[in-house]
Amino acid sequence: MTDRQLREPTRLVLTALADAPRHGYAIIQEVLAISGGRTRLSTGTLYTALDRLLHEGAVRIEREEVVDSRLRRTFALTEQGQAVLAEEARRLRLAAAEAERRLTVARLRPNGATA
Amino acid sequence: MTDRQLREPTRLVLTALADAPRHGYAIIQEVLAISGGRTRLSTGTLYTALDRLLHEGAVRIEREEVVDSRLRRTFALTEQGQAVLAEEARRLRLAAAEAERRLTVARLRPNGATA
DNA sequence: TCGCCATAGGTAAATGATCGACATATGGCG
DNA sequence: CGCCATATGTCGATCATTTACCTATGGCGA
Numbered sequence: 001m002t003d004r005q006l007r008e009p010t011r012l013v014l015t016a017l018a019d020a021p022r023h024g025y026a027i028i029q030e031v032l033a034i035s036g037g038r039t040r041l042s043t044g045t046l047y048t049a050l051d052r053l054l055h056e057g058a059v060r061i062e063r064e065e066v067v068d069s070r071l072r073r074t075f076a077l078t079e080q081g082q083a084v085l086a087e088e089a090r091r092l093r094l095a096a097a098e099a100e101r102r103l104t105v106a107r108l109r110p111n112g113a114t115a
Numbered sequence: 116m117t118d119r120q121l122r123e124p125t126r127l128v129l130t131a132l133a134d135a136p137r138h139g140y141a142i143i144q145e146v147l148a149i150s151g152g153r154t155r156l157s158t159g160t161l162y163t164a165l166d167r168l169l170h171e172g173a174v175r176i177e178r179e180e181v182v183d184s185r186l187r188r189t190f191a192l193t194e195q196g197q198a199v200l201a202e203e204a205r206r207l208r209l210a211a212a213e214a215e216r217r218l219t220v221a222r223l224r225p226n227g228a229t230a
Numbered sequence: 231t232c233g234c235c236a237t238a239g240g241t242a243a244a245t246g247a248t249c250g251a252c253a254t255a256t257g258g259c260g
Numbered sequence: 261c262g263c264c265a266t267a268t269g270t271c272g273a274t275c276a277t278t279t280a281c282c283t284a285t286g287g288c289g290a
Contacts (some may be wrong), residue, residue, distance in 0.1 A: 005123045006245060011210070018217035025267050030181055034213055037259055047269060052247085056248055077267065082218060089214035092207045097125065099204040102133035103197060122276060140238050160277055164239060167276085183285055185238065 006088050010043045014058065014077065014085040021062040021076035024050070048077060058084050122205050124160045129173065129192065129200040136191035158229070161222040165190060173199050 006014070009031075016022060024046055031041045053059040058081035062074040063076035077085070124146075131137060139161055146156045168174040173196035177189040180229070192200070203212035 019220040089211040093171040096204040096207040105134040
């Protein structure tokens with residue numbers, strides 16, 4: 001249940017919501033900031049991802065306000081969503097460490113010999 | 116160029132090749148070991164991924180042998196492939212750290228208040 | 231010896247998340 | 261008056277992955 005493999009944009013959405021609830025547009029900006037301007041989340045990706053995450057119970061609607069006669073929905077991580085992100089972060093940390101360890105091994109023994 | 120976002124299976128293939136060249140079936144087993152038995156790479160995923168990585172120049176064919184009257188191709192990371200994986204590992208390490216940091220912030224301030 | 235499993239390498243169709251383009255609407259700035 | 265930032269969404273295309281299929285050898289157990 002908790003061990004599905006998240007895609008990059010989905011993970012960034014959960015990360016953007018990890019410290020505080022945010023509405024859609026704020027998530028886009030937060031992801032832009034987190035990624036150092038590299039990942040520009042499109043609205044198509046965001047709202048389909050949010051629908052999916054709502055459906056799966058990783059995200060819930062925190063509140064709905066009307067600002068300037070327009071609806072604004074604020075999303076928050078559920079406890080399950082926190083667990084999913086924590087598990088994913090742990091997996092990524094281990095994956096990064098493993099990749100870096102192996103690359104170091106290759107650097108110490110630059111010939112591609114297996115034996 | 117070097118900053119494409121890799122999917123999980125693709126990344127695991129590169130990681131499996133990071134320390135030494137391997138042939139297809141050995142990559143599948145190595146990925147199984149790396150992921151602690153969690154990720155069982157199907158041949159469909161593997162060979163399409165390898166074709167793509169060969170095309171992109173991240174992987175090259177190290178050697179082709181005939182073992183038991185069957186062809187066995189051994190794949191190796193190119194220098195570009197090493198750079199791609201190193202960059203990806205760095206990004207994952209940072210992404211994991213950021214997610215864990217934010218989750219800690221949420222734990223310290225459990226009310227979802229933004230203000 | 232027959233069938234199955236591990237080994238080994240592959241293809242084809244379906245799934246599913248993402249991307250790019252489009253649509254709508256307000257408030258503010260020049 | 262037009263454009264940009266803000267804000268929320270839909271739809272079709274794209275593309276990696278998944279699932280299911282196929283071939284083939286060598287070895288092991290019934």
